Amino acid sequence: MFVEIRTYRLKNGGIPEYLKVVGETGIAIQKRHLGNLVGYFASEIGPINEIVHIWSFASLDDRQARRARLAADPDWQAFLPKIRDLIVTADNKIMTPAAFSSIGGTTQA
Numbered sequence: 001m002f003v004e005i006r007t008y009r010l011k012n013g014g015i016p017e018y019l020k021v022v023g024e025t026g027i028a029i030q031k032r033h034l035g036n037l038v039g040y041f042a043s044e045i046g047p048i049n050e051i052v053h054i055w056s057f058a059s060l061d062d063r064q065a066r067r068a069r070l071a072a073d074p075d076w077q078a079f080l081p082k083i084r085d086l087i088v089t090a091d092n093k094i095m096t097p098a099a100f101s102s103i104g105g106t107t108q109a
Helices: 015-035 060-072 074-079
Strands: 002-010 037-040 050-057 089-097
Touching: 002 015, 002 060, 015 037, 015 050, 015 074, 050 060, 060 074, 060 089
Parallel strands: none
Antiparallel strands: 002 050, 002 089, 037 050
């Protein structure tokens, strides 16, 4: 299993608008293609104006295929302009969970 952690730094004050449009439309499109949403978060303490969403995938090939289907979806393409100008920077990490993680895994030290 692989976990994708996507972190977006938004424009000052952009979190409410971002969460509104994602909640109304975007998340349903993402779930339709990406599958297992582990969590979706907005920063409260620490770096401000950050959104973090975490998705799990069976393999890197699974992730690549799912993200390609999302990118090709006309609904997703129509949705992107609603959030594009709110995002200042984006960071992406692929991680493997430890065997004792709550979502399971096989990583060994």
